[in-house]
Amino acid sequence: MRILVIGAGEVGSSIAGSLADAHEIVVLDVDGDRVDSLTFEHDVLAIQGDGTSLDDLEAAEVEAADVVIASTDEDETNLVACGTVKTVSDAFTIARVEQPSFLRTWQRSRGVFGVDFMVCTDLLTAQAIVRIVGLPTARDVDPFANGLVQMAEFEVDADSPLAGQTVAEADTFDALTFAALVRDEEVVLPRGDTVIEADDQVVVIGRPDRVEAFAGAVSPEAETDVEDVVVVGGSTTAYQVARLLEERGLSPTLIEQDEARARELAEDLPKTTVLQHDATDRDFLEREHIGDADFVVSMLDSDEKNLLVALLSKRVGAARTVAVADNPQYVSLFQTVGVDVAVNPREVTAEDITRFTRERQAENVAIIEPEKAEVLEVEVGPESVLVGRPIREAVADLPAGFVIGAITRNGEFVTPRGDTVVEPNDHVVALVTNEAHDEVADQL
């Protein structure tokens, strides 16, 4: 496919970079320096120009593009760009916005502003964080099939009862499938006799209540009942996190240093206690008993501060910490030095955008380990190799590197076993390694 990316900021470059392997990418940006650096960094065609100008879009051959992704830092620019594209092309347009109000408008009337799909970075990041708070011992949680199925990634540490068990021994939960183990950044597809080692990450797919029960089995000592959540920072994403927590019936605490912003947040968040202070002040953290928190979510404007706040909160006694890392390279580093979960908003955005640039059938995608494996949700058509015979037989015809985690049929959860027969229109949630990806996608 030919994809035109408008805006080569952090998100645009990241999207361009992650799609460049499989697609023809054209990037349009007003900033000449960024255009130059992108040309050398990735195998893409970078052009200097304004995405809201029809002339510049035509210079980038917008008519030839199948997909246009507007991902500048300005919401209005992205919306105008999509609207402009639609005047000369019927390419599929994706707009990235920060303000959830635009997303709500778009959801009310799909296609408005000339946007075919809208991605709200702040909301996606906030949702990802709130899912992690809901499943405190998990590293990553993603919902599939309208929430009927959940994928979760847990870290097995040395004192977990799971360490040293085989998958067959650990698999005592119905409606739950062990989809993969991640060991030293490599994806291992588990068999019954695979031994789970300390520091492995286990990826499970199953019914949400079973996933929650499994979380308890991974670390029985950990407090799984989250009540006190502290959000550090007052960005739009932080606001969304607090709002989603309020929706779940919690009364979070939010710490914001700027007086006017703190007041604004306090007005918009009726159940949140807003504190106006510098969150890196240890005396303040102790005075406000941040150490008693079940979760501290640190989302300040710099990665370094986030790391500092997360570690400080741990030091004063907070049970678990989540830190936002804008630099994707910091994600694993943060987790190594003691932050429980690090979240990169661009990765979250990229996952969502990937959904529309990968094969048409895939409805929902979660990336397990970048470039290694992902979890897909597929609605199987009548011609799929899976239809009409037991899974055991069908899987034999498919390449290795493919694990069916869950099936939903007419809105009901079906636990996949060897003798389960897949029917047309079933939704299959499966883990696929990257080597097997293209072949599997073709045959499903």
Added chain:
Amino acid sequence: MRLWVEWRASVSLVGTVVKWLSVPLLFPLALAAYYGDGVAVFAATIGIAFAAGWLLERLDDDPDLGSREAFLMVALTWLAVSAVGALPYLFEAHGIPGVVAGSPDSTLANPVNALFESMSGFTTTGATVMGNISFDHHSRALMMWRQVTQWLGGMGIVVLALAILPQLSVGGAQLMDAEAPGPGLEKLTPRIAQTARRLWGLYLGLTALEVVVLALAHEVELAPNMGLYNAVAHGFTTMPTGGFSPAARSIEAFSAVAQWIIIPFMVAAGTNFALFWHATVGDRHFLDDTEFRWYVGSLGVLTAVLAGLLFTGQVTDAENVGRVASAVEPALRHAAFQVAAIVTTTGYASMDFTLWGEPAKYLLFAMLFVGGSAGSTGGGIKIIRWIVVAKSVKRELFTTVHPDAVKPVRLGGRALDEKSVRGIHAFTLLYLGIVLVGTFLVALFGTHGGEPLTVFESLAATASTVGNVGPGFGFAGPMGSYLSFSAPAKLLMVAFMWVGRLEIFPVLVLLTRSYWTS
């Protein structure tokens, strides 16, 4: 020194209102013609109102109303209509030479008393200085005029003027803001005149409903004394939370059924009329309104406590103990009636509560400070201000523990800006300050038939007139009157009623130098 206020514009518009006051005066005139008593009194008043209004109107051909002029106009309007409203009392007492003889035994012959009665009427206070409340001493038309002044004053005479006079629509929001009770102005429709008409329409509808219900109760013999005259008279003074009654014993003169009928209408009168408007257009959100919930809740709690006190015999004299002690219905009825009457500042009485025990009496006294809802016809401090005060006290307690917490004061989910919170604190403090200073002044100048006042009498009379409630305690209780106060004390209370009805600031601002100059 150059004045910054176009006072001619304000006075000219006051003239317009006074001129139009001759229209409602036609009602008692018609009654006077029907009963054959007092036609000349009202004909003379109408003539004077029309002429004086017309003359004042000439002061400015094209009045241009800014916010400063609005304050002056509202404040002066209430003084002017009270002065005109006192004329029938004076004419009846003194007679009109060569036309009709006076009734020299009328206590309203004294101009101070006539002004007090008129101001008490227009401000819906309901404190009376009428010596003999009976048709033997006053014409039925005059007694009805007292009721009419309350009805006109309830929803606001300026709001009424806004509703019908097109020349007031520019600057109307300021006028309504200056006059309508409660902090802030709620516009129901884009045009202020339309909002004013809707409010008056609702007010008229509720009044008519009460009149019909009371008259029907009379027809089926459940309310023996409540004939059409009395039904209309009480309809005119319930909805404005007024409190005047043509019966000397107030509502005690009527049956238990009549009392039960009046209670919900008093409660409705103390409710924000905007809520009724939302309800009539099919919006059920009024049930979620914070102020409405607190209002109904506090009425319920206070009624329960008071009913308990009455039921257990907290009454000082033997005759009344028998009426309420150990009797569920009367204890509940008198408690509910009196709570509604005092909290909404209506000021009716279903029995003489000055004979109740001290705890019950002090509870009623405290209720003088509660007041109705914002946007209702009730006076006092208003429930909404107490809610804000209570919530900001709660916030102070919270921020004592969490000094960095940022906690806006919320009303029904909406955060109030700090400016409004400050304004409400200032108002509440000022109100209480005026009551305290007023108590001192009343005690200083006031005597009661030559005798000094007790602390409680002086305090209650001040709180009752500033809050536009009506009855006080002691000799000025519900079955007594303000007649025996000295003239200076009565004039003070005329000022209290005026200041209280306009919620202090529109009057007080006129006393500042910066209002008149820069």
